[in-house]
Amino acid sequence: xxxxxxxxxxxxxxxxxxxxxxxxxxxxxxxxxxxxxxxxxxxxxxxxxxxxxxxxxxxxxxxxxxxxxxxxxxxxxxxxxxxxxxxxxxxxxxxxxxxxxxxxxxxxxxxxxxxxxxxxxxxxxxxxxxxxxxxxxxxxxxxxxxxxxxxxxxxxxxxxxxxxxxxxxxxxxxxxxxxxxxxxxxxxxxxxxxxxxxxxxxxxxxxxxxxxxxxxxxxxxxxxxxxxxxxxxxxxxxxxxxxxxxxxxxxxxxxxxxxxxxxxxxxxxxxxxxxxxxxxxxxxxxxxxxxxxxxxxxxxxxxxxxxxxxxxxxxxxxxxxxxxx
Amino acid sequence: xxxxxxxxxxxxxxxxxxxxxxxxxxxxxxxxxxxxxxxxxxxxxxxxxxxxxxxxxxxxxxxxxxxxxxxxxxxxxxxxxxxxxxxxxxxxxxxxxxxxxxxxxxxxxxxxxxxxxxxxxxxxxxxxxxxxxxxxxxxxxxxxxxxxxxxxxxxxxxxxxxxxxxxxxxxxxxxxxxxxxxxxxxxxxxxxxxxxxxxxxxxxxxxxxxxxxxxxxxxxxxxxxxxxxxxxxxxxxxxxxxxxxxxxxxxxxxx
Numbered sequence: 001x002x003x004x005x006x007x008x009x010x011x012x013x014x015x016x017x018x019x020x021x022x023x024x025x026x027x028x029x030x031x032x033x034x035x036x037x038x039x040x041x042x043x044x045x046x047x048x049x050x051x052x053x054x055x056x057x058x059x060x061x062x063x064x065x066x067x068x069x070x071x072x073x074x075x076x077x078x079x080x081x082x083x084x085x086x087x088x089x090x091x092x093x094x095x096x097x098x099x100x101x102x103x104x105x106x107x108x109x110x111x112x113x114x115x116x117x118x119x120x121x122x123x124x125x126x127x128x129x130x131x132x133x134x135x136x137x138x139x140x141x142x143x144x145x146x147x148x149x150x151x152x153x154x155x156x157x158x159x160x161x162x163x164x165x166x167x168x169x170x171x172x173x174x175x176x177x178x179x180x181x182x183x184x185x186x187x188x189x190x191x192x193x194x195x196x197x198x199x200x201x202x203x204x205x206x207x208x209x210x211x212x213x214x215x216x217x218x219x220x221x222x223x224x225x226x227x228x229x230x231x232x233x234x235x236x237x238x239x240x241x242x243x244x245x246x247x248x249x250x251x252x253x254x255x256x257x258x259x260x261x262x263x264x265x266x267x268x269x270x271x272x273x274x275x276x277x278x279x280x281x282x283x284x285x286x287x288x289x290x291x292x293x294x295x296x297x298x299x300x301x302x303x304x305x306x307x308x309x310x311x312x313x314x315x316x317x318x319x320x321x322x323x324x325x
Numbered sequence: 326x327x328x329x330x331x332x333x334x335x336x337x338x339x340x341x342x343x344x345x346x347x348x349x350x351x352x353x354x355x356x357x358x359x360x361x362x363x364x365x366x367x368x369x370x371x372x373x374x375x376x377x378x379x380x381x382x383x384x385x386x387x388x389x390x391x392x393x394x395x396x397x398x399x400x401x402x403x404x405x406x407x408x409x410x411x412x413x414x415x416x417x418x419x420x421x422x423x424x425x426x427x428x429x430x431x432x433x434x435x436x437x438x439x440x441x442x443x444x445x446x447x448x449x450x451x452x453x454x455x456x457x458x459x460x461x462x463x464x465x466x467x468x469x470x471x472x473x474x475x476x477x478x479x480x481x482x483x484x485x486x487x488x489x490x491x492x493x494x495x496x497x498x499x500x501x502x503x504x505x506x507x508x509x510x511x512x513x514x515x516x517x518x519x520x521x522x523x524x525x526x527x528x529x530x531x532x533x534x535x536x537x538x539x540x541x542x543x544x545x546x547x548x549x550x551x552x553x554x555x556x557x558x559x560x561x562x563x564x565x566x567x568x569x570x571x572x573x574x575x576x577x578x579x580x
Contacts, residue, residue, distance in 0.1 A: 057379065061394035084455060086392070107452030109355045109392050110578070114452065121450040129450075131439065134378060135412035135459035142409055154416050155462040158500025159435075160485040161454050164444050169501065178501025208380030208399055209407040265396040272391070322396030 004178060005169035007162055009130035012080055012100050013052045015149050015184035023220055028247060034199045035252045036229065039070035039302055042251035046221040047071055050099075051188040052080040054141075054219070057210035059086025060109070060262035060270050064193035064225045066255040066302040071191075072097065073296050082185060083137050087261065087278055091296070093120045094288035100128040102185070104137045111279045116288060131164040132156070136182055138211040143184035144218035152179040190219030192244070193258050195267065196234070197226035201249025204241040207265030207322075216244040225255035227267055255302055257314055269320035271313070331561045333472070333514045334580050335569060336533060338364060339561035340512045341424065341470050350374045350382075351422040352415070352460045355393050356579065357470050358424035362386055363573040364565065376420055378456040380406045389574060393456075412456075415463035418503070423460035423467040429482040430471055432526045432547045433496075434489025434508035436461065437482035444484060454486050461487035462502055466509040473513035473544050480547040490525035516541045517558050521550050531556040 037045075047053065053071075057063055068088040071079075072095050079098050081089060084105040092098050093106070094116040106117045120126045132140070135155050143151035156162040157169065157180050168181045192212050194203040203224055205212060216222055224244065229252070235242060258264075261274035281291035299305050306314065331339075338360045345351060345365035353362045353375045362375050363386035374383050379394035383403030390397035399405040414420060427436035428451055438457055442448030461467050469489075471477055489508045491497055498504050507525070511518040517531040528550040532541055538555055561569075574580050 057394055058392075060392045061379070084453075103453045105453045105455030107455075113449075117452070118450050122447060124446070129444075131453060133454045133458035133462075134408060134456040135463075136454075138408045138412070154501065154503060155412070155459045157462065157488070157502050158485075158491045158497060159458060159488050160439070160444070161458045161487075164439075164484075180501070207396060208377075208394060208405045210379050210394060211408050213407060214409060263395060265399075270391060270395070322400060325401070 001173050002171045003168050004171060005162070007165040007167045009164050009166040010128055011166040011183055012102055012128060012130060013185060015144065015186055017147055017149050017184065020144070020186055021147070027220070030247055032200045032246065035201050035249060036199045037251050037253060039066050039253050039255065042223045042253050043067065043070045043074050046223055046250055047076050047189050049076055050078045050080070052082070053189045053191070054082035054187045054215055055085065055088050056190070056192045056212050056215045058084055059088045059090065060275060062193050062210065062264055063088050063259050063262045064191040065260060065262060066258040066305070067191045067223055067225050067253065068092070069296045069305065072292065082187065084134055087275065090114055090116045090278070090282060091292065093117055094282055095292055096120065096125055098126050101126055102130050102132055102137060104132050104134045108279055115283045119285060130166055131161045133161060136165070137185070138214055140182050140185035141211060141214035141218040143182065144186050145214050149184050150181045151184070152181055154179060156180050185218060187215070187219040189221045189223065190215050191223050192216060193225045193255065194244070195226065195264065196228045196230045197224055197252050198230055198232040198235050199252060200232065200246035201244070201252050202232065202235045202242050202246045203244035203249070204235070204238065205243050209243055213243055216248050221250045222248050223251045223253065224249050225253040225258045227256055227258060227264060229254045257306055258302070260309065265322055266324065267321055268314070268317040269322070271317055331566055332580065335561055335566060337470055337512060337514060338569060338580070339565045340517060340558060341468065342368065344468055344510060344512070345370045345373050346421070348372045349421040350376055350419060352376050352378065352420055352424060352464055354424060354426070355390070356426070359386065359390055360569065360573055360579055361424070363389065364568055367568050367572065376411060378411055379408050380411060382406070382411070389578060412459050412463070415459065418465070420464040421466065423464035425457055425460060425467050425469050425487060426471055427469070427487065429477055429479050430469060430511065431479060431482045431489070433491060433493060434469060434511065434520060434527065435482050435485045435491060436469065436487040436489065437484045439484040439486045441483050457487040461489070463506070465506055467507070469508055469511045471511065471513055473515040475544055475546045478545040478547065490520065494523065494525050515544055526550055528552065529555055531558040533558050534560040
């Protein structure tokens with residue numbers, strides 16, 4: 001196969017599919033064991049300095065914010081991070097915890113560019129920035145999910161997005177057409193927030209699935225947080241609703257309102273004033289750090305965070321939720 | 326605000342909305358495309374199938390989503406799936422239109438939303454491609470919505486995040502992108518533009534109401550093709566503005 005172009009970006013996490021198979025054979029239990037633990041325990045056990053980490057879906061939508069805040073609280077350093085993000089990657093960037101980025105999109109959507117991203121990248125504190133598209137990074141997870149070292153796609157071609165990625169362009173051996181080959185991406189740790197899980201880690205999601213299917217299969221360690229912990233009998237009643245089976249999961253954390261200030265489809269809506277408060281605070285380094293101090297470092301855990309938000313406000317978010325009508 | 330006056334955002338929304346076709350599939354991003362799609366569903370395109378990259382297909386846009394994965398992107402929708410399903414549908418040729426924005430655009434409709442300045446030491450680090458590159462690569466026709474100024478209409482973008490016609494005729498196909506794809510229109514605060522069939526360069530079609538051709542030329546940082554006849558776009562109608570203000574964006578989050 002003729003390689004006609006190679007992206008200049010570093011392959012931050014080179015894939016080794018045989019090592020991944022071996023990992024899955026030796027490090028991932030098939031036993032139905034109780035994996036329920038707190039955010040603090042899960043992060044202590046599975047997240048470490050310099051690890052390559054990914055979050056799903058993103059900051060304001062079904063995002064594992066209680067886990068993201070715990071990673072910040074424990075001061076994990078030199079993270080290598082995959083993907084797109086709004087408030088979750090903003091928190092890590094604002095706390096200067098990120099060393100390398102496989103970036104697709106980090107911004108604040110309707111509120112514009114991310115000041116934290118700008119500060120960290122423009123100052124060089126984030127040392128590596130490798131570009132991908134949203135489809136691209138998800139297809140990289142999909143390659144891992146398929147157990148193969150790369151995946152051919154028809155996006156990114158002809159652009160600087162490809163030039164500054166670690167993709168390669170080849171001539172298809174069957175048709176002669178150019179296709180982009182994206183390397184499989186294996187996370188050291190993945191964080192996913194779901195609607196329901198049992199203690200073993202069988203997970204069910206309502207609404208769009210984002211890239212939970214692909215990412216959950218592309219992580220050496222997977223920490224799941226759930227709005228609700230349900231008996232396994234409930235899972236067995238609706239096995240067709242299970243998107244992440246237990247054997248992929250290393251830790252299950254009970255995190256009601258775990259996506260706050262983001263939303264959870266059919267459970268609660270986004271907390272617009274709180275998102276705006278972060279956008280404003282994060283405009284300066286001092287503002288961001290004061291916010292992190294108040295809302296993360298000064299609070300022992302997620303329950304303390306929810307207490308600070310207050311029941312009245314949480315009730316209003318439930319009231320504003322999307323309804324099945 | 327009365328029906329006779331409107332702001333630049335309302336003008337962009339109304340112009341883009343009129344280009345939306347009933348019973349077509351269209352990628353909708355955060356912001357102006359969402360408002361345009363919500364307006365189009367209440368006007369000429371009740372069965373516009375809005376496609377959101379993280380999995381929503383066929384939502385009825387009663388309330389404005391604030392994010393491309395928000396529950397309103399699959400409010401009373403036909404399908405709630407995931408990003409692979411959507412991007413793969415686009416790869417197979419199922420998505421007709423894509424609506425895109427960017428910080429910079431060049432004469433071939435290439436878009437930059439990644440960096441201003443060099444990539445290794447950017448003057449401004451922008452959010453990055455997100456789904457834009459996938460949309461610009463894979464759907465049949467893209468429609469670009471952008472505010473018009475010399476700073477945004479530049480001879481060469483600092484970074485080609487999303488492909489337009491790249492370096493000209495045949496360049497997309499030569500790069501391996503699906504044939505028959507590329508930008509169709511550019512909607513700006515000053516004009517509606519298209520692309521010349523032969524050269525694939527940006528061509529003026531209509532000026533916005535009250536704007537002269539000279540003003541468009543003066544605010545464009547490269548040579549724009551000016552055909553002999555240039556029309557004038559119609560102002561947002563009283564009915565369009567009423568729908569926008571009273572139904573689509575009641576809380577005035579965007580307009």
